[in-house]
Amino acid sequence: MSWRDLRCGEPRPEQVGQRLTLAGWVDTRRDHGGLVFVDLRDHTGVCQLVINPEHAPEAHAAAHELRNEFVVRAEGELVARAPEAVNPGLPTGGVELQVDRLEVLSRSTPLPFQLDEEHVDETLRLRYRWLDLRRGQMQRNLRLSHTVVQSIRRTMDERGFIDVWTPSMTRGTPEGARDFLVPVRLQPGKFFALAQSPQLFKQLCMIGGIDRYYQIATCWRDEDLRADRQFEFRQLDLEMAFVEREDVLDVMEAVVVDAFAAVGREPPARPFPRIGYDEAIARYGTDKPDLRFGLEIQDATEVTRGSEFGVFGGAEAVRFIVVPQEYSRAELARLEEVAKEWGAKGLAYIVHGADGETRSPIAKFLSERELAAFAAPAGSTVLFGAGEPELVARVLGGLRLHVARELGLADPDAEVFHWVIDFPLFQRDEDTGQWTFLHHPFTAPISGDEDFEGDPGAAKSQHYDLIWNGWELGSGSIRIHRSDVQAAVFRTMGMSDDEANGKFGFLLEALEMGAPPHGGFAMGLERFVALMAGEPDIRQIVAFPKVSSGADPLTGAPTPMPAEVLRELGIEAVPTEAESEGD
Numbered sequence: 264m265s266w267r268d269l270r271c272g273e274p275r276p277e278q279v280g281q282r283l284t285l286a287g288w289v290d291t292r293r294d295h296g297g298l299v300f301v302d303l304r305d306h307t308g309v310c311q312l313v314i315n316p317e318h319a320p321e322a323h324a325a326a327h328e329l330r331n332e333f334v335v336r337a338e339g340e341l342v343a344r345a346p347e348a349v350n351p352g353l354p355t356g357g358v359e360l361q362v363d364r365l366e367v368l369s370r371s372t373p374l375p376f377q378l379d380e381e382h383v384d385e386t387l388r389l390r391y392r393w394l395d396l397r398r399g400q401m402q403r404n405l406r407l408s409h410t411v412v413q414s415i416r417r418t419m420d421e422r423g424f425i426d427v428w429t430p431s432m433t434r435g436t437p438e439g440a441r442d443f444l445v446p447v448r449l450q451p452g453k454f455f456a457l458a459q460s461p462q463l464f465k466q467l468c469m470i471g472g473i474d475r476y477y478q479i480a481t482c483w484r485d486e487d488l489r490a491d492r493q494f495e496f497r498q499l500d501l502e503m504a505f506v507e508r509e510d511v512l513d514v515m516e517a518v519v520v521d522a523f524a525a526v527g528r529e530p531p532a533r534p535f536p537r538i539g540y541d542e543a544i545a546r547y548g549t550d551k552p553d554l555r556f557g558l559e560i561q562d563a564t565e566v567t568r569g570s571e572f573g574v575f576g577g578a579e580a581v582r583f584i585v586v587p588q589e590y591s592r593a594e595l596a597r598l599e600e601v602a603k604e605w606g607a608k609g610l611a612y613i614v615h616g617a618d619g620e621t622r623s624p625i626a627k628f629l630s631e632r633e634l635a636a637f638a639a640p641a642g643s644t645v646l647f648g649a650g651e652p653e654l655v656a657r658v659l660g661g662l663r664l665h666v667a668r669e670l671g672l673a674d675p676d677a678e679v680f681h682w683v684i685d686f687p688l689f690q691r692d693e694d695t696g697q698w699t700f701l702h703h704p705f706t707a708p709i710s711g712d713e714d715f716e717g718d719p720g721a722a723k724s725q726h727y728d729l730i731w732n733g734w735e736l737g738s739g740s741i742r743i744h745r746s747d748v749q750a751a752v753f754r755t756m757g758m759s760d761d762e763a764n765g766k767f768g769f770l771l772e773a774l775e776m777g778a779p780p781h782g783g784f785a786m787g788l789e790r791f792v793a794l795m796a797g798e799p800d801i802r803q804i805v806a807f808p809k810v811s812s813g814a815d816p817l818t819g820a821p822t823p824m825p826a827e828v829l830r831e832l833g834i835e836a837v838p839t840e841a842e843s844e845g846d
């Protein structure tokens with residue numbers, strides 16, 4: 264007897280009369296007097312088994328012992344259900360297996376949670392992930408993820424990309440996060456860093472004549488975990504030689520559109536709109552705007568210059584959004600708290616009541632001209648931000664998202680993909696005041712801006728981001744392929760030549776031995792699939808994720824290591840503050 268002839272979700276009326284063997288997990292067992300009904304489940308669905316005591320006394324005795332999640336094999340004849348027992352909601356709902364042999368292949372201890380139970384603590388689910396994976400949602404998500412990866416591989420193959428494996432254990436790759444370190448027994452006291460991305464290796468592949476590289480690459484970044492962030496994640500990583508920005512965007516748009524088609528969804532229209540960084544910040548207050556709704560930021564700096572309202576009068580920037588909602592005083596107090604979280608000192612507003620009245624603590628200070636500029640439909644509220652442009656953008660960008668979410672302004676069926684392009688090449692590090700990169704230090708300035716050392720803040724880069732409904736899916740850039748320009752970037756970042764050579768000498772050297780112009784992209788896979796699946800967090804897409812403390816509840820990792828293991832690696836564990844206080 265084979266383990267199974269069909270999967271549990273496959274029996275159909277056409278097979279009625281056939282003898283079949285099915286195998287799977289007991290989803291439910293119902294005892295109806297003499298008859299026992301079992302829903303047998305696998306990843307394809309459930310099939311109803313019927314065990315009749317007169318027909319099959321041995322099978323019936325075995326069926327009595329069954330509990331949820333036992334693994335069984337059942338053999339019998341597939342029969343049509345009685346008309347009143349047909350379940351039209353189930354693909355197998357017209358049939359059932361009349362069992363005459365039933366074998367328990369594996370038993371289960373009592374379960375820590377039922378598979379269909381709602382609101383189960385997530386850590387408990389992850390602790391018993393092998394059970395959790397049996398749920399339909401996880402099965403769907405992991406299979407969706409597979410379909411997307413297959414589609415990506417097809418697209419890349421069709422376009423002449425080859426999959427090149429690059430090392431995980433390497434030197435630090437500067438992607439803006441901390442490195443995970445790997446000690447080396449053969450060289451005690453020395454460490455590899457786990458690659459934050461294959462960035463430099465893919466560039467070296469271009470210098471090595473690979474021409475079109477891609478990889479479904481695992482990346483490691485030591486950052487706080489969030490709904491859309493794990494310590495390790497995968498990205499579609501690609502690099503192309505002899506290309507311009509548009510060639511890279513074209514490939515990525517094809518990747519997205521093909522993946523939509525692969526999972527049976529209407530693909531977004533191409534080309535995806537392109538928005539300049541400055542415009543994104545001015546109109547939406549962020550470099551990853553959600554374009555499913557308007558609520559654009561408007562500028563009032565000219566109108567309010569010298570205003571009697573002091574907060575506006577001397578402000579470097581005064582901007583506002585018009586929210587289609589007449590807010591109450593209590594609601595505005597709450598919004599003020601939100602604005603403060605984004606760094607505002609307060610929140611100025613004008614409510615245009617449905618009754619035609621204007622309510623605003625600041626209106627009495629505003630001139631006719633100002634009031635005319637802030638006219639808005641009855642039943643709406645004007646919310647202001649005033650101060651430094653970056654702060655105003657952050658506050659209004661944050662408020663824009665917040666109120667849109669609260670008021671449900673985004674069309675839930677809209678899928679808006681777009682590009683943000685023309686980023687600045689450098690920005691000031693908030694802590695040190697030093698110039699630093701926005702993307703990574705290998706991003707090329709736009710042509711003509713190579714001479715950026717005199718005024719780094721003015722240079723634009725060939726960096727581009729792909730955004731889906733306000734989520735950043737990935738970033739890329741055209742790279743620097745001249746070692747003098749690369750050295751100038753390191754210098755601008757405050758690195759001495761010695762330091763740059765110490766860290767990136769191999770790159771500078773490679774750039775001096777025939778580097779073709781090149782560029783690429785990386786798209787976070789889990790984030791893409793989570794959005795595809797409509798999941799709010801990527802843990803639902805990852806088979807064995809970690810929780811926010813960074814721990815893996817299933818294996819109990821990370822764990823301390825015995826002193827002799829550490830000694831061999833040239834490491835000494837220092838007690839944490841909590842441990843030393845306990846001494």
Ligand code: ASP
Pocket residue numbers: 438459460461462501738739740783784785
């Ligand atoms: N290495 C970059 C990242 O991981 C992507 C790229 O520039 O290609 O975000």
